[in-house]
Amino acid sequence: MLEHTGKILSVAMLFAGLVAGPVEATTPRTTAPAARTQSFWLHLNSTPVSDATIATEAKRRAHVVLNAWEGDILKKLKAANPSVKVYVYKDLSSTRSYACKNGKDDAHLPTGLGYCAADPAWFLKGPDGKKLEYAGYRDHWQMDVGDPAYRKAWTAAVVSSSKATGFDGVFLDNALYTCDTYHPGVCPPKYPDNAKFQDAYKGMLAEVKAGFTAAGLLSVGNLTNARLHDGGWDAYGAYLDGGFDEWWLTFSSDRLLEDYPQGWRRQVAEIAVNESSGKMTWVQPHFDAGDTRAFRYALASLYMTTSGNAAMAEIAKTDGYADPTAWHPEYDWNLGHPAGAYRAVGDRLFRRDFTCGIALVNAKPTDTPPTTVELQRTYQNHDGKPVTSVSMPGTTGVVLRANC
Numbered sequence: 321m322l323e324h325t326g327k328i329l330s331v332a333m334l335f336a337g338l339v340a341g342p343v344e345a346t347t348p349r350t351t352a353p354a355a356r357t358q359s360f361w362l363h364l365n366s367t368p369v370s371d372a373t374i375a376t377e378a379k380r381r382a383h384v385v386l387n388a389w390e391g392d393i394l395k396k397l398k399a400a401n402p403s404v405k406v407y408v409y410k411d412l413s414s415t416r417s418y419a420c421k422n423g424k425d426d427a428h429l430p431t432g433l434g435y436c437a438a439d440p441a442w443f444l445k446g447p448d449g450k451k452l453e454y455a456g457y458r459d460h461w462q463m464d465v466g467d468p469a470y471r472k473a474w475t476a477a478v479v480s481s482s483k484a485t486g487f488d489g490v491f492l493d494n495a496l497y498t499c500d501t502y503h504p505g506v507c508p509p510k511y512p513d514n515a516k517f518q519d520a521y522k523g524m525l526a527e528v529k530a531g532f533t534a535a536g537l538l539s540v541g542n543l544t545n546a547r548l549h550d551g552g553w554d555a556y557g558a559y560l561d562g563g564f565d566e567w568w569l570t571f572s573s574d575r576l577l578e579d580y581p582q583g584w585r586r587q588v589a590e591i592a593v594n595e596s597s598g599k600m601t602w603v604q605p606h607f608d609a610g611d612t613r614a615f616r617y618a619l620a621s622l623y624m625t626t627s628g629n630a631a632m633a634e635i636a637k638t639d640g641y642a643d644p645t646a647w648h649p650e651y652d653w654n655l656g657h658p659a660g661a662y663r664a665v666g667d668r669l670f671r672r673d674f675t676c677g678i679a680l681v682n683a684k685p686t687d688t689p690p691t692t693v694e695l696q697r698t699y700q701n702h703d704g705k706p707v708t709s710v711s712m713p714g715t716t717g718v719v720l721r722a723n724c
Contacts, residue, residue, distance in 0.1 A: 356654045357619065358382040358631035360602050362491075364409055364641035369393060375400045377644050380651075382631050383540075383602065385409055385491045389428035394486060407540060408487040410478055411460075412524065413494040415443075418459040428481070432474035435461065442470040444508050454502040462502065466510065466520030474524075475531035482537055489538025491564070492528070495521055495556050497549050518555070525559035540564055540600060547586040554593050562600030562629075565590060569621055570605040570614040570634075576715035579668045579683035584621065592625040601630045609636050609646065613716060616702065619650060620717025623679035624662040624672050650702065650719060653677070666691060669712070676724040680710065681717045688714030697722070 360383040363369065374393060377384065378400035385407045386393055394406050410432055417435040419426045425434025433442070443451045444462045454460035464470055482490055499507035499517035511517040525541070532539050540562040546552035557563045569577045569587055577583045594601045603622060607614035615634065622630055633645040656675030665671045668683045669691055678699065682691055690711040699720035701707045710718055
């Protein structure tokens with residue numbers, strides 16, 4: 321694991337910056353151009369993958385996440401591109417009874433610890449004293465991340481198996497924020513409110529950080545819904561090398577997130593928080609295949625704060641983690657370097673300039689009439705046509721290139 325020493329800005333500080341002027345990330349890495357989009361691939365559905373696909377994706381994806389039993393794909397990815405970072409999926413919060421057969425846990429697990437071998441005391445209990453099962457996910461049993469013995473056993477097991485297979489890091493799913501996640505309206509008596517529940521997770525992540533740092537493993541946590549909790553993103557992210565936002569800005573083709581305190585500005589701030597300390601951010605917008613409006617809204621919003629460490633990959637179907645996501649021509653663009661922080665150029669209308677282009681976002685509600693933005697020079701739009709102004713309805717974005 322890389323140790324990051326940069327100062328972590330609180331989300332509250334970033335919001336203050338959004339009022340007085342947006343925050344610029346201060347410590348970009350040099351491994352990726354600041355204005356060139358990285359992308360990732362979550363291959364979690366155990367679907368077959370051809371050698372040709374592996375060779376292609378290894379060269380153009382910055383990060384790939386696999387299941388624990390896909391060591392063969394890991395080897396092929398590394399052979400095609402030794403620089404690609406490959407992570408193993410591990411659920412931070414559950415164990416799975418379907419992965420235990422005839423009293424014996426599978427050799428390779430989607431969780432840190434097997435259901436059969438787990439100490440009964442490590443299962444989180446509901447008000448009725450029974451084990452809590454994830455609603456909608458059969459045979460997923462919630463574990464007590466506040467139990468010191470569970471934390472140590474989980475971390476030791478994940479470090480051992482990840483290193484043995486050769487993974488660069490671990491994708492930690494389900495770093496949860498609410499005590500009734502996966503069982504709405506039912507909080508475990510041990511953690512009767514969100515504050516106590518989140519304290520347990522911070523303790524778990526601290527244990528993980530110590531173990532992973534010693535082992536040289538990277539960590540990226542699924543911090544979904546952090547925007548709904550003040551300070552949630554940076555509170556958990558302090559213990560991680562990167563954060564993943566599973567529902568970023570576009571929840572579907574007809575549900576795009578506009579600007580308000582827990583909306584657009586907070587999700588864009590997630591990238592600034594991480595990049596201020598050299599950390600990764602993976603963002604996953606949801607929209608239908610071919611939806612250029614949603615794609616461009618997400619892409620232009622990413623450019624508002626990235627300095628090279630953010631990666632994006634959309635998804636059309638929830639949990640549809642099979643084939644690689646679409647590769648867009650814009651991912652190969654290089655806008656050069658930022659000419660400064662992004663700034664407001666109108667009511668919830670934002671612009672960031674680069675040495676070889678600009679990004680524009682209209683973060684007003686979707687049904688807001690178009691606003692015309694004069695550009696002061698000629699740029700090329702997504703279709704390669706010259707433009708000197710653009711008309712932007714609410715929840716739209718554009719990325720434009722300039723000759724340089």
